[in-house]
Amino acid sequence: MSAEQRHKPDVLKQYESHGIVVHWEPKLCIHVSNCVRALPHVFKPDTRPWINIEADSADEVATAIEMCPTGALSYVRTDGAPQETPASPTQVQPRPNGPLFVRGAVEMIDAEGNVTRKATRVALCRCGQSSNKPYCDLSHRAAGFRS
Ligand code: SF4
Ligand code: FES
Known part of the structure; x- marks a missing residue:
C-alpha cells in the first residue's frame, strides 16, 4: 500500500528514517505496549520524541509496528522493501x-x-x-x- 493509497485523517506524528516512514496516530493508541515490548530501544514512552526509528533497522521497526493491534502505528517503506501485507483471510x-x-x-x-x-x-x-x-x-x- 503506498502513502497515497492510505486514507488516514488523524495522522498526527510522522517519523522518517533510512528506508521507512512511520506514522503514529495518538487517538488510536490504547497503550497495550506491544511496540515497546518488541523494540524498547525504539519505542520509549518516557522520552520525547517517544519514537526513535534511527535506533534500529527499517526491517526491525516494520516488524514491531505490525504487532500494534490498533493501527495507531503504521509505516510506508521507501526503500523498495515490501509494504505491510494485510492478513488474509481477515x-x-x-x-x-x-x-x-x-x-x-x-x-x-x-x-x-x-x-x-x-x-x-x-x-x-x-x-x-x-x-x-x-x-x-x-x-x-x-x-x-x-x-
Ligand atoms: S502497540 Fe500500538 S496501541 Fe500499543 S502502545 Fe504501541 S502504538 Fe499504542
Ligand atoms: S472502549 Fe469500548 S471496547 Fe474499548
Missing part, C-alpha cells in the same frame, strides 16, 4: 473484556457510505463507551465492561 479477535482486534484489508465506512479509513489493523469498540467510536479508546476499563 481475522477478528474478541479480546477478553475489551475490543475486537481486526487484521486484514479493512475499509471503515461512515453512515453516508464514505470510506473514512483504510487499514490493516484496527481495534473496534464493543463496550459502547468509547469516545472515539467505532475505535476502542480504553473506556471499557473505566466502564468495567465484561465480555
